[in-house]
Amino acid sequence: MLRLDTTFNICLEDGKKKEKIIYDSEKMVVIGEMIGNIAHQWRQPLTVISAGATGILMQKEYNILDDEKLEKACNSINENAQYLSETIDTFRNFIKEEKVLKEVVIQDRINKALGIVETTLKSKLITLENNINYDVPIKATIVLGELEQVIINIINNAKDILVEKETENGTVTINLEEKDNKAIVTIQDNAGGIPEDIIDKIFDLYFTTKGDDSGTGLGLHMSKKIMIESIKGDLYVENTNDGAKFFLEIPLN
Numbered sequence: 058m059l060r061l062d063t064t065f066n067i068c069l070e071d072g073k074k075k076e077k078i079i080y081d082s083e084k085m086v087v088i089g090e091m092i093g094n095i096a097h098q099w100r101q102p103l104t105v106i107s108a109g110a111t112g113i114l115m116q117k118e119y120n121i122l123d124d125e126k127l128e129k130a131c132n133s134i135n136e137n138a139q140y141l142s143e144t145i146d147t148f149r150n151f152i153k154e155e156k157v158l159k160e161v162v163i164q165d166r167i168n169k170a171l172g173i174v175e176t177t178l179k180s181k182l183i184t185l186e187n188n189i190n191y192d193v194p195i196k197a198t199i200v201l202g203e204l205e206q207v208i209i210n211i212i213n214n215a216k217d218i219l220v221e222k223e224t225e226n227g228t229v230t231i232n233l234e235e236k237d238n239k240a241i242v243t244i245q246d247n248a249g250g251i252p253e254d255i256i257d258k259i260f261d262l263y264f265t266t267k268g269d270d271s272g273t274g275l276g277l278h279m280s281k282k283i284m285i286e287s288i289k290g291d292l293y294v295e296n297t298n299d300g301a302k303f304f305l306e307i308p309l310n
């Protein structure tokens with residue numbers, strides 16, 4: 058009897074150990090994913106911060122730095138640094154079992170995302186056509202920060218393709234409408250669209266056409282995961298006559 062019990066105990070201990078190993082390795086995967094996502098979202102703001110500081114130094118050296126330029130550059134550095142810190146909170150929240158939900162105004166969230174990509178778009182001479190109606194606030198209950206990450210990823214992709222194709226009058230158009238108790242944000246570019254042979258793969262993990270140095274293939278995969286698993290909405294794409302058009306569906310309260 059005693060021996061049996063001991064064996065049983067050993068089995069139990071073994072089982073627990075195995076469970077712990079599985080739990081630990083799952084945790085490692087999640088942590089790895091979180092670090093990957095943060096690194097992905099940090100690349101652009103870090104570039105903006107470093108370019109902003111370099112710009113100030115250069116202008117000072119050539120004696121062309123006035124108060125207005127200094128203030129603008131410092132504000133941009135601050136805004137982007139703030140975003141770096143928020144990104145960590147967003148992904149921490151993303152992997153939590155108990156999500157912290159907040160009622161937000163979708164227009165405000167879009168503006169926040171546009172604030173981050175604005176400088177980069179301007180530097181590439183890309184026009185941002187913002188057709189959003191700010192009069193009637195559209196409210197949803199979501200995790201703070203996630204929708205912004207998705208919008209930033211999609212606009213960055215539009216920027217990349219507009220630059221790659223050297224599109225004349227490169228434009229990113231953003232719209233927002235309310236339909237069937239859903240908010241639908243659309244983000245469209247005029248870079249010619251996504252080739253039919255890859256359109257079904259662009260949301261796959263690590264799918265990229267940009268080469269190792271400039272693309273990881275994480276952006277759209279992560280965006281779709283956020284839209285479906287966390288926001289409980291949807292993300293899909295269609296080609297129009299001008300280019301790619303991404304649809305972000307967000308369920309409303």
Ligand SMILES: Nc1ncnc2c1ncn2[C@@H]1O[C@H](COP(=O)(O)OP(=O)(O)OP(=O)(O)O)[C@@H](O)[C@H]1O
Nearest residue numbers: 214218250251259265266272273274275276277301
């Ligand atoms: N607006 C677009 N027009 C044309 N092709 C696009 C557009 N957006 C995405 N793609 C295609 O989808 C692929 C996957 O995009 P995704 O954002 O997931 O990765 P990436 O931009 O290549 O790399 P990463 O975002 O990780 O740096 C891109 O490499 C590109 O081929």
Ligand SMILES: [Mg+2]
Nearest residue numbers: 210214276277
């Ligand atoms: Mg991308």
